[in-house]
Amino acid sequence: MSDDAVEKATLAKQASCESRRLRVMLTAWEIEEAERHAELLRALQRGNMEGYWDSTHEATWFEKFLLDWSLAEIKDNFNFDTAVYPNDLALLATADEQLNQFESHAKQRDLILSKEELGRELKTLIAEGGEGSETDDTHVSITSDDR
Numbered sequence: 579m580s581d582d583a584v585e586k587a588t589l590a591k592q593a594s595c596e597s598r599r600l601r602v603m604l605t606a607w608e609i610e611e612a613e614r615h616a617e618l619l620r621a622l623q624r625g626n627m628e629g630y631w632d633s634t635h636e637a638t639w640f641e642k643f644l645l646d647w648s649l650a651e652i653k654d655n656f657n658f659d660t661a662v663y664p665n666d667l668a669l670l671a672t673a674d675e676q677l678n679q680f681e682s683h684a685k686q687r688d689l690i691l692s693k694e695e696l697g698r699e700l701k702t703l704i705a706e707g708g709e710g711s712e713t714d715d716t717h718v719s720i721t722s723d724d725r
Contacts, residue, residue: 585689588680589699595673596700602666605659612656619649 579587647655 581687581689584684584687588684591677591680592700595677598670598673602670605663605666609656609659609663612652612659615647616652619652
């Protein structure tokens with residue numbers, strides 16, 4: 579591979595690794611969100627049983643105001659998130675190892691000095707809207723069939 583191809587492959591692997599890292603973090607927060615919503619719903623139900631016998635309308639309005647999900651939806655989301663989390667972690671581990679290999683290869687060729695430089699390069703690409711500094715009209719388009 580040419581130096582340019584190795585450098586671009588390393589940047590691509592870094593982007594893959596970071597997107598998987600963020601996906602793992604997002605899934606963990608979604609699990610946390612489901613747990614907290616379930617706790618809130620249980621607390622409201624306990625409170626309803628204890629203090630809202632005379633004010634059912636107020637309790638129902640309060641629950642609808644605070645909760646976006648039913649208990650069944652919370653359980654479904656929690657079960658889904660906890661099921662996909664190990665897969666997300668495995669994808670992250672694979673992407674991280676691939677990135678390490680590409681970074682090692684790039685460093686051997688003195689193409690990339692550090693992860694910080696990769697990060698700066700990735701931020702520059704994002705700021706430019708994903709387009710490089712080339713002046714040719716070669717573009718890669720991603721369709722739904724490619725995903």
